[in-house]
Amino acid sequence: MNQFLTVIKFHFLEGIKSKGYLVIMSIICLAIIAGYGIVNYNSKKDAKSKDKYVVVNTTQFTIDEKTIESTLDDVSIIKKSSMSYNEIKKSLLDNKSKGVIVISEANNIPQVENYSISRPNQSLTALISQQLQSKYVYNIIEKQNIDPNVAKQLFAQVTVKDTQVKKEETKDTEKTFGIVYIFVFLMYMFLISFGQGLAQSITAEKSSRVMELMLAKVKPLTMMYGKIISTFLMAIVQILAIGCSFSIVYLLGWVSKEKMPLMGMNLDVSELSITIIIMFLIYFFLGYLLYAMLYAAVGAMASRIEDLSSVSLPVVALILGAFFIGMTSLHDPSATIVKVGSYIPFFTPIVTFSRIVSGAANTFEIATTISLLVVTILILNTFASRVYLNGVMNYTEKFSWKNFKMLIRKD
Amino acid sequence: MLELNNISKKFYENIAVNDVSLKVNKGEVLGLLGRNGAGKTTTIKMILNLLKTDKGEILWNGKLINTNRPKIGYLPEERGLYGKTTVANQLRYFAELEGISTKEANRSIDLWLERLDIPEYKNKKAEELSKGNQQKIQLIAALIHNPELIILDEPFSGLDPVNTSTLSEVIEEQIVQGKTVILSSHRMETIESFCKKICLLNKGEVILYGDLDNIKDSYGYRNLILKENYEVISILNKSNVVYSLSQGEISIKVKNDSEAFTVLNLLKDNNVSLQQFKFIPPTLHDIFVERVS
Numbered sequence: 051m052n053q054f055l056t057v058i059k060f061h062f063l064e065g066i067k068s069k070g071y072l073v074i075m076s077i078i079c080l081a082i083i084a085g086y087g088i089v090n091y092n093s094k095k096d097a098k099s100k101d102k103y104v105v106v107n108t109t110q111f112t113i114d115e116k117t118i119e120s121t122l123d124d125v126s127i128i129k130k131s132s133m134s135y136n137e138i139k140k141s142l143l144d145n146k147s148k149g150v151i152v153i154s155e156a157n158n159i160p161q162v163e164n165y166s167i168s169r170p171n172q173s174l175t176a177l178i179s180q181q182l183q184s185k186y187v188y189n190i191i192e193k194q195n196i197d198p199n200v201a202k203q204l205f206a207q208v209t210v211k212d213t214q215v216k217k218e219e220t221k222d223t224e225k226t227f228g229i230v231y232i233f234v235f236l237m238y239m240f241l242i243s244f245g246q247g248l249a250q251s252i253t254a255e256k257s258s259r260v261m262e263l264m265l266a267k268v269k270p271l272t273m274m275y276g277k278i279i280s281t282f283l284m285a286i287v288q289i290l291a292i293g294c295s296f297s298i299v300y301l302l303g304w305v306s307k308e309k310m311p312l313m314g315m316n317l318d319v320s321e322l323s324i325t326i327i328i329m330f331l332i333y334f335f336l337g338y339l340l341y342a343m344l345y346a347a348v349g350a351m352a353s354r355i356e357d358l359s360s361v362s363l364p365v366v367a368l369i370l371g372a373f374f375i376g377m378t379s380l381h382d383p384s385a386t387i388v389k390v391g392s393y394i395p396f397f398t399p400i401v402t403f404s405r406i407v408s409g410a411a412n413t414f415e416i417a418t419t420i421s422l423l424v425v426t427i428l429i430l431n432t433f434a435s436r437v438y439l440n441g442v443m444n445y446t447e448k449f450s451w452k453n454f455k456m457l458i459r460k461d
Numbered sequence: 462m463l464e465l466n467n468i469s470k471k472f473y474e475n476i477a478v479n480d481v482s483l484k485v486n487k488g489e490v491l492g493l494l495g496r497n498g499a500g501k502t503t504t505i506k507m508i509l510n511l512l513k514t515d516k517g518e519i520l521w522n523g524k525l526i527n528t529n530r531p532k533i534g535y536l537p538e539e540r541g542l543y544g545k546t547t548v549a550n551q552l553r554y555f556a557e558l559e560g561i562s563t564k565e566a567n568r569s570i571d572l573w574l575e576r577l578d579i580p581e582y583k584n585k586k587a588e589e590l591s592k593g594n595q596q597k598i599q600l601i602a603a604l605i606h607n608p609e610l611i612i613l614d615e616p617f618s619g620l621d622p623v624n625t626s627t628l629s630e631v632i633e634e635q636i637v638q639g640k641t642v643i644l645s646s647h648r649m650e651t652i653e654s655f656c657k658k659i660c661l662l663n664k665g666e667v668i669l670y671g672d673l674d675n676i677k678d679s680y681g682y683r684n685l686i687l688k689e690n691y692e693v694i695s696i697l698n699k700s701n702v703v704y705s706l707s708q709g710e711i712s713i714k715v716k717n718d719s720e721a722f723t724v725l726n727l728l729k730d731n732n733v734s735l736q737q738f739k740f741i742p743p744t745l746h747d748i749f750v751e752r753v754s
Contacts, residue, residue, distance in 0.1 A: 053558055060554045064546055259541030263602055266509050266535035267558045
């Protein structure tokens, strides 16, 4: 046990003190804080400065500029009774106004002309034309002495209600999309980067021949699991650092629980429950363990760092498969491929977790997938240990899959 | 005392070690010899418990080594260190893995670095050190925990004469302290200078084992060495005496003293005046080449 803890301590401390790890972690944390800082600064700046629009109204149809300004909070309206084309042009070119809207009449029907350098503000035009339309209709109703009740009926809105029919009772994917995306991406990134890092450190131990020295001091399997756990702890430290960065952003008031924009998506943190966090930790740990064993075996098979990418290709393919099925589950957590993928242990950590967040996975599915995952890990433990044990003592020039049979043999 | 009793190891159909038996007493140095692929490393890995024996047993002080594991110091032939880690950090790690406390490890690190004249490298990364100095660190890693059994595989390869001398002194100190040492090397002069006992492996089998002096004495011949001379060569050729030439010397294998005198008398009868001659037992190199090839 002491040896195991010594291995964990050494590799953990060496890992977190390494330049690469510190640089990557700093970049991620700074990117989160700086990114939200910039977004927050821009939104505040936008809130303070309003775009000026000149409305030239020469008709009897008045508009309610206060309603418009309260609806469009980035718009300020300046009313004028007349403006020549040259005056309009000068106002726009001198940046005195963002746009000029001229309301005129033709055959007692109001019409709107939009002048601007860039694209006209469609929302503003829509609101003005809506108000004019309504004024015009009421004008006609008054002139024609139409019963107000009839007029009311004429203005009745057609209601539209969208109902999504689902195979399973799931949560609104619009709400969970952000969380599922972030967690699926996070899990994928950590499995790929830390798994690859683990394999690399094992191959480096082999290629630098320090493994020869180590083998006499510590049992290979103690070393393998020590490295797996220390790499996991490094991943946890990085997750905590990312969490701290989000907390700083949150405490600074740059984002709210309900609205946390991330990479163009709205991350609704209020959907995060304790159960989901616990489930994430369970699936993340089991998923990491599963892939870490594969990566450890892969790292032990390669004798040179250059060979590692080709040897680890099957493992990368499995993670990519899980990632793509996980992405499918963002929109459709009940799709057949997602359901089936949920029960395949190599895909379970990412796929089942995304189904849990979407509310598509029931207790039976969670229990079954966790059990299958644990059983697979136990079986894999036997093979990965053998491959590791035989692999670290085997220095072939270039790894060939033909040698794999030799590596899984029992000594 | 280390005892290997009839140990064998097979990899598929390939017999790596076959029925090897040997003993190394406390304070004794055994020279483990053999060509590449002779089974030396497999034997060492079985002693280190990295490979299981198919047959036979390995004992330490009369008990199975797996259950009664001594402190082992192993310097492998293929060496390496954690390049990005400082010398002190990795030596502390190696010491702690052997059950040494951090405090004791720090003390030992300082002592060993002083002993090998490299205290200034304590906080340097291993990759910043020269090959020779890295080798010293590797030797410290093997000895820092004061092992009872020391296995050194090619300890002098790649070292300059000064470092070779320092390393020899360290090994001598370990022998004086009564450590059990196995020395594996292709450099016969190294083996001859440290080992009183040898074990020569060939194709996994022991072909020569025992006290080196006894082996030489009982080897069946000695070398009569004469200075290279045209006249001598001509007489030896005429008389059909088998000889070999090397580095300006004529070497004639003779079974005993009287056979040597027969050759010397032959030269005397032909009026050859000899300035000097040597009558020496076969070298370990001769024995190795002869038995293995």
